[in-house]
Amino acid sequence: MLVLAIETSCDETAAAVVRDGREILSSIVSSQIAVHALYGGVVPEIASRKHLEMISPVISQALQSAEVSMADIEGVAVTRGPGLSGALLVGFSAAKAIAAARRIPFVGVHHIEGHLLASFLEQPVEFPFLGLIVSGGHTHLYHVEGIGCYTTLGRTIDDAAGEAYDKSAKIMGMPYPGGAVIDKLAGSGSCAAVALPRPLLHDGTLRFSFSGLKTAVLQHVAKHPVTNPSQELNDLCASFQQAVCDVLAFKTEAALQQTGVRRLVVAGGVACNSGLRSRMAELCKKLKVDLSIPAPSLCGDNAAMLAVAGDYYLSNGMASKQTLDVTATWDMDSIKELLT
Amino acid sequence: MSGLNLISCSPQETEELGSQLGLLLQPGSFLALQGELGGGKTCFTRGVVSSVAPESAHMVASPTFAIMNNYQAAVPVYHFDFYRLTGDDDIAELGFEEYFYGKGVCVVEWSERLNELMPSDHLTVKFDYQDDLQRTITITADGPLSKKVIQQLIDRRSGQNNL
Numbered sequence: 141m142l143v144l145a146i147e148t149s150c151d152e153t154a155a156a157v158v159r160d161g162r163e164i165l166s167s168i169v170s171s172q173i174a175v176h177a178l179y180g181g182v183v184p185e186i187a188s189r190k191h192l193e194m195i196s197p198v199i200s201q202a203l204q205s206a207e208v209s210m211a212d213i214e215g216v217a218v219t220r221g222p223g224l225s226g227a228l229l230v231g232f233s234a235a236k237a238i239a240a241a242r243r244i245p246f247v248g249v250h251h252i253e254g255h256l257l258a259s260f261l262e263q264p265v266e267f268p269f270l271g272l273i274v275s276g277g278h279t280h281l282y283h284v285e286g287i288g289c290y291t292t293l294g295r296t297i298d299d300a301a302g303e304a305y306d307k308s309a310k311i312m313g314m315p316y317p318g319g320a321v322i323d324k325l326a327g328s329g330s331c332a333a334v335a336l337p338r339p340l341l342h343d344g345t346l347r348f349s350f351s352g353l354k355t356a357v358l359q360h361v362a363k364h365p366v367t368n369p370s371q372e373l374n375d376l377c378a379s380f381q382q383a384v385c386d387v388l389a390f391k392t393e394a395a396l397q398q399t400g401v402r403r404l405v406v407a408g409g410v411a412c413n414s415g416l417r418s419r420m421a422e423l424c425k426k427l428k429v430d431l432s433i434p435a436p437s438l439c440g441d442n443a444a445m446l447a448v449a450g451d452y453y454l455s456n457g458m459a460s461k462q463t464l465d466v467t468a469t470w471d472m473d474s475i476k477e478l479l480t
Numbered sequence: 481m482s483g484l485n486l487i488s489c490s491p492q493e494t495e496e497l498g499s500q501l502g503l504l505l506q507p508g509s510f511l512a513l514q515g516e517l518g519g520g521k522t523c524f525t526r527g528v529v530s531s532v533a534p535e536s537a538h539m540v541a542s543p544t545f546a547i548m549n550n551y552q553a554a555v556p557v558y559h560f561d562f563y564r565l566t567g568d569d570d571i572a573e574l575g576f577e578e579y580f581y582g583k584g585v586c587v588v589e590w591s592e593r594l595n596e597l598m599p600s601d602h603l604t605v606k607f608d609y610q611d612d613l614q615r616t617i618t619i620t621a622d623g624p625l626s627k628k629v630i631q632q633l634i635d636r637r638s639g640q641n642n643l
Contacts, residue, residue: 150545188573224547226574277545298522299542307517307544351542352491355518359612469550 143451144213144238145443146199148231149223149251150277153194156444157206157213161451164261165206167437167444170194191230199234202443213244217450220248220460221467228466236462245459248466249446250475255407256284258445259432269432270401272392274416275408276302279348279388281395282472284405287452290472293395294346301384302410304350308357308380313368322377323413329371329378334360336383338390346395353383385419392420396429403430411439483620484634489613494520497617498527500636501603504629505532507555507583510602512591519607520615521589525559532585533557543589547574556584562593571597601625 143161147154156167170190203210218235221228232248239246255278256271271282271290279296299307302319309318336356339349357380366373396404406420411433424431438445453459488494505511511528513521522542530537533553543549543561551557558579565571571594580586580599588594591604601623608616621630 222546224574275545296541297526300545303542303544311517351518351522358516358518468548469552 141214141451141455142208142212143215143217143447143454144199144202145446145450146195146216146218146231146235147251147254147441147443147446148191148195148227149219149221150227150441152441153191153198153231154441154443155195155199155202156442156447157202157208158261158444158447158451161448161455162261162264164444165208166202166204167442168198168202168205169440169442170198188224188226188230191227195230195234210238210242213238213242215239215244215450215454215459216246217249217446217454218246219251219254219446220464221470222251223466223468225466225468228468232466240462245454247450247453247458248460248464249449249453250470250472251441252278252280252282252472253288253290253449253475254445255439256282256290256405257287257448258407258434258438258442259405260448261438261444262434263432265403265405265430265432268399268401269403269405270392270395270399271405271407272388272420273408274301274388274406274410276300276306276410278302278408279350280472281346281391283395283399283401287449288475290475292471292473293399294348294391296348296350297340298349298351299354301348301350301388302408304354304384305410305413307354311354311358311361312366312373312376319410319413322381323415325369325374325377326381326415327378329374329376331378331382333372333375334379336360336379338383338387341387341390346391346398348387348391350384350387353380381413381415385416388416389419389423393423393427396427402428404432406431406433407439409440412436483618484630484637486617486619487610488520488615488617491520491523494523494607494615494617495527495530498524499531500527501605501619501629501633502528502531502585504632504636505555505585506625506629507585508581508601508625509585509629510580510599510626511585511587512594512598512602512604513587513589513607514592514604515607515615516609519609520617521607524605524607524617525557525587525589528585528587529557529559548576548579558582558584558586560586560588562588562590565590565593567593568595568597599623603629 157165281294283291305319536551549559
């Protein structure tokens with residue numbers, strides 16, 4: 141099936157054309173980073189209006205790059221939630237309109253489900269697997285038994301890993317987005333230089349907490365101001381990255397042992413982080429577990445990732461109805477009940 | 481203006497204060513949280529939600545990226561974080577006012593970014609650093625609904641100087 145996928149759940153307007161949930165013909169992400177950089181953060185007010193401005197050009201470009209026309213599209217997959225209703229509505233309304241006008245089915249997909257299955261666009265992963273989603277808004281562990289069958293094993297009780305990166309970078313006086321800069325500087329620093337906490341490491345659960353780590357960075361910088369560039373900054377970045385990776389690796393290992401699952405998928409924006417990628421590779425080698433981490437272009441928010449589940453649902457007659465609406469909150473564990 | 485000034489010596493105490501206050505809140509209550517990064521705002525909110533919407537307490541997390549988390553319950557809690565926003569224009573465009581005057585409890589982190597849009601009846605909870613662990617937490621009330629809540633909190637806590 142030739143699927144047009146559309147994503148507008150947060151800060152990116154994205155569209156893609158994917159064949160059979162496997163082959164990416166095009167994937168367009170209208171990255172708004174240049175606009176956001178002015179504000180030291182992502183300004184969703186701009187994002188919301190931007191989605192509306194960008195949605196048509198992004199879809200047109202996706203079709204054009206794929207060298208197909210709207211008449212060739214057989215189904216539409218779109219992010220239905222979770223996210224801000226205003227942002228979601230832009231993509232969701234576009235998907236509904238295209239489906240109605242072209243008389244083709246559409247399906248609303250969970251944004252995190254898209255991330256969990258993004259790896260399939262490179263190489264299918266056998267079920268069951270453990271999924272670690274790390275991004276600006278998520279740090280979640282899922283047991284994945286099939287498309288649509290997800291069990292949440294653990295999640296952050298405060299900041300997401302990506303948020304800890306962004307906020308810590310800002311505390312260190314670095315520009316947005318912080319994760320990539322911290323990752324880069326960490327490469328030239330000593331990870332043992334600054335003692336930072338590993339929150340909830342030994343609490344016996346699969347919960348995460350990164351708020352205290354960010355606060356520890358704040359307190360360290362208040363006592364030992366860092367200049368940029370400096371060896372002290374590199375050391376702080378390396379120590380911070382080590383703390384985040386320690387916690388993610390420790391809890392992931394615990395989840396692998398708890399579930400007995402032999403395959404791990406790491407995805408979401410923070411999965412681009414080179415420190416995390418090599419740490420997870422090390423862990424999986426030690427445990428003899430298969431590891432899949434999508435290429436960086438599929439880790440951040442994109443539309444192509446929605447086509448994996450989208451194609452599966454549409455091919456199995458699970459299309460959404462035109463009366464369906466977006467949902468700001470959507471529990472991954474009961475995804476199928478709310479699909480249509 | 482009625483007010484309460486407290487010292488919290490740990491995240492647990494901050495969460496406990498949130499839960500004490502949560503027991504007194506009513507549909508329509510509005511909590512404006514203020515203070516620097518690491519002050520304890522999300523932690524405090526976890527306490528509030530454990531009292532107002534206990535069945536959703538496990539869902540509490542920082543809404544910095546999402547801007548708003550919605551904890552469903554008989555009285556839902558709308559947990560906002562305006563860290564990434566610049567002011568009233570952003571907030572108005574996102575259509576949040578309908579939640580401010582709805583049937584749930586609103587908890588707003590980085591409420592400093594609210595100007596004209598701040599509901600006239602609200603509780604302000606301000607977090608200040610004392611040292612690495614201790615925070616001063618100041619609660620003040622504006623408007624009759626919030627003044628009643630803070631008086632109840634003062635009555636319940638009378639005799640206690642610390643958390």
